[in-house]
Amino acid sequence: MTVITRDPLDVAAPVIELSGARKTYHTGDIEFEALRGIDCRIFPGEYVAIVGPSGSGKSTLMNILGCLDVLTSGRYVLAGEDVSQMDEVALASARNRRIGFVFQQFHLLSSLTALGNVELPLVYAGVAPAERRERAMVALQRVGLGDKSRNHPGQLSGGQQQRVAIARALVTEPAIVLADEPTGNLDSHSTRDVLGMLDDLHAEGSTIVLITHESDVAARAGTVYNVTDGQFVGAGTEIAK
Amino acid sequence: MRPADLLASSWRAIRTHKMRSALTMLGIVVGIASVVLTVGLGLGTQKDVSEQIAALGSDLLIVSPGSSTDESGMRGGFGSGETLTLTDADALASEVAVPDAADVAPEKASSLSLEYGESNWTTDVTGTSTSWPEVRSRDLLYGSFFTEDDAADGASVIVLGAETAEELFGTTSVVGQEVTIDGEALEVVGVLAEAGSSGETSLDDIAVVPMTTMVERLDDSGNSESVDTIYVKAASSDSLSAASQETTALLLNLHGIASADDADFTVEVQDSLLDAATSVYEKLTVLLTGIAALALLVGGIGVMNIMLVSVTERTREIGLRKALGAAPANIRNQFLIEAMILGLSGGAVGVIIGVGLALALPSVLGSTIVVSGLALVVSVVVAVGIGAIFGVYPAARAARLAPIDALRDQ
Structure with missing residues (x-):
């Protein structure tokens, strides 16, 4: 492993740019600093892993990156848009357009088919039914589940459900795919399956941010950031392949 | 979000919980059916009495001793x-x-x-x-x-x-x-x-x-x-x-x-009898309608109760929808429309049952029940309104849920 330093002039503009990111939680009189000044830039096509033990602040960081929460101070620019001062409605729109979430618990709606679940972000984007069905079908085919489009989540294995979730993350063609412990609920076979799929997406040019506490999962990424006590330990660490 | 998708989303949520939706509707059904029946019974009795008085002759003076x-x-x-x-x-x-x-x-x-x-x-x-x-x-x-x-x-x-x-x-x-x-x-x-x-x-x-x-x-x-x-x-x-x-x-x-x-005698005009009877039955109708309105209020509280339970139960779903880009207004509207659909369906079923009873009961009770079209339309509108009014609070709560808390909910 080698510590890398980037020359900002020789690459495209960053997808994610965090500067002086701080997040403080208040519980009664007690203040808790979850993030204590993080600077970070992630460029298009990068595969980044954020690792750290529980309580390190990595979940907070994931919420900030995913526009699910806002910073107490500092700046977050996502795909050229400053989202740090956005209100709830604008944040919802930013999530819809820029972020593809993959969660540990899959978070598929059991009342919808696989296709219906993949269509959901497009429903909130106001895409017409015919177009969104077509785009959702393409996304499902991309994760190899074209033949399962009419199945409900309950009729699919854990690995297949997570692949549906990945298709849902891809369908809006987001700036980043944000995967939060995507293999946490999967057996080793499905874990390999899903990680292989993220590798493929990376190879096809997607920007992926993976949050995990498992070092062998993080090892798949190109760059690893270590979070401890709300701060990055060292700079991004490039994994030697 | 397209209105058709919003409607479809609410409708699916109701269909997913068929039993619960049916039970929630029950309160509205009973309320609306009793409104239709009581208003019909009040109007019917009024009609009966008017006819009986008219049968005596509307150009009649009744002279009684005393x-x-x-x-x-x-x-x-x-x-x-x-x-x-x-x-x-x-x-x-x-x-x-x-x-x-x-x-x-x-x-x-x-x-x-x-x-x-x-x-x-x-x-x-x-x-x-x-x-x-x-x-x-x-x-x-x-x-x-x-x-x-x-x-x-x-x-x-x-x-x-x-x-x-x-x-x-x-x-x-x-x-x-x-x-x-x-x-x-x-x-x-x-x-x-x-x-x-x-x-x-x-x-x-x-x-x-x-x-x-x-x-x-x-x-x-x-x-x-x-x-x-x-x-x-x-x-x-x-x-x-x-x-x-x-x-x-x-x-x-x-x-x-x-x-x-x-x-040492009294001269009564038939019209004054008619007026007196009409005013009595108008009061009766108001009273019965008041009772039915109470039943509707209870039905509305039932809707609010179930919608609140539903919001709590579907916290994760709400969180997910928000993460995928649903604005607070989208979530609020979904729950509001759910409550209104429950009101509408409950109202429609209530009207059908009310009219059915209005047709069946006269042969048992021997009294006339007048089914007024206006009362039916007003009933359904009121049912939808009750769904909306009692859905506002649960819907607002759903819309306010923070996506992270909602997603973390187990």
């Missing part, structure tokens, strides 16, 4: 309740004194037992004049009413109400038969067509005889002059108040009373 201005209810020197006489009735029939009266019919009634062979039946036997069918707006089913000659002679003739004939003979076609009252044999010359009931008393359980027959042969009260009621039919409904004034003036004069305040 005064309504005195608390004792009676006044005058002829003895309690016997202040009206046949002489009064004859005077009222004069075209000179009461030009606006078309017809006059005095009534003197007594509860007597009618016998035919083995059967007997007790009913009100009324002695009156030949103008009675005209004045009381009654038609004959069979035969004819007694004649002037019968009236003058005190003939042994009787006209029966349809129900009375049915009770005595088992049929209404009984013209020419004979009934016996206190040993007096009377020939049935006519049977009255049915007129329904007026409150407690049936207008069809009645027997009518000439006044002379009543006074001389049947009545044993000892006061041959007094009558119970004098009906004065005005020439037209426009001349009703003129007829009323003329009647009052004539009777005051005949009874030697100077002031109308001291009158």
Whole structure:
């Protein structure tokens, strides 16, 4: 492993740019600093892993990156848009357009088919039914589940459900795919399956941010950031392949 | 988000929890069905009473003994309740004194037992004049009413109400038969067509005889002059108040009373009865509707309850939808529309059940239920409104959920 330093002039503009990111939680009189000044830039096509033990602040960081929460101070620019001062409605729109979430618990709606679940972000984007069905079908085919489009989540294995979730993350063609412990609920076979799929997406040019506490999962990424006590330990660490 | 997708999303949530949705609707169903029924029952009763009063004749004056201005209810020197006489009735029939009266019919009634062979039946036997069918707006089913000659002679003739004939003979076609009252044999010359009931008393359980027959042969009260009621039919409904004034003036004069305040009789106009009855039934309708509205309120609280439970239960779903880009307004609208669909479906089912009962119940209860189209439309609108009003709070709570907390919920 080698510590890398980037020359900002020789690459495209960053997808994610965090500067002086701080997040403080208040519980009664007690203040808790979850993030204590993080600077970070992630460029298009990068595969980044954020690792750290529980309580390190990595979940907070994931919420900030995913526009699910806002910073107490500092700046977050996502795909050229400053989202740090956005209100709830604008944040919802930013999530819809820029972020593809993959969660540990899959978070598929059991009342919808696989296709219906993949269509959901497009429903909130106001895409017409015919177009969104077509785009959702393409996304499902991309994760190899074209033949399962009419199945409900309950009729699919854990690995297949997570692949549906990945298709849902891809369908809006987001700036980043944000995967939060995507293999946490999967057996080793499905874990390999899903990680292989993220590798493929990376190879096809997607920007992926993976949050995990498992070092062998993080090892798949190109760059690893270590979070401890709300701060990055060292700079991004490039994994030697 | 497209409105059609919003609607589809709410509809799917309702269908996913069929049992719960049905139970939530139940409160609204019961509320709306009772609104439809109670309003219908109120209107129906009002209609019944109006018809019964109208059947008596809307151009009719009813002169009764005793005064309504005195608390004792009676006044005058002829003895309690016997202040009206046949002489009064004859005077009222004069075209000179009461030009606006078309017809006059005095009534003197007594509860007597009618016998035919083995059967007997007790009913009100009324002695009156030949103008009675005209004045009381009654038609004959069979035969004819007694004649002037019968009236003058005190003939042994009787006209029966349809129900009375049915009770005595088992049929209404009984013209020419004979009934016996206190040993007096009377020939049935006519049977009255049915007129329904007026409150407690049936207008069809009645027997009518000439006044002379009543006074001389049947009545044993000892006061041959007094009558119970004098009906004065005005020439037209426009001349009703003129007829009323003329009647009052004539009777005051005949009874030697100077002031109308001291009158020993009461002249009632049919219209005032109608007005009084209508106002009573309007109040009844308001009361019943109030009770039904309470039922609806309870139904609405049920909707709110279930929607709150639903918001709690679907926290993760709400979180996910928000993470995928649903704005707070999208979430709020989804829950609001869910509540309104529950209200609408509950209202529609309630209307169907209410109308069904309104059609089925009259044969059991014997009362009329009027199903008003306006009430149905208002009911459904109110049901949707209740869904919306009681859905606002749960929907607002759902919209306020922070996506991270919602996603983390296990």
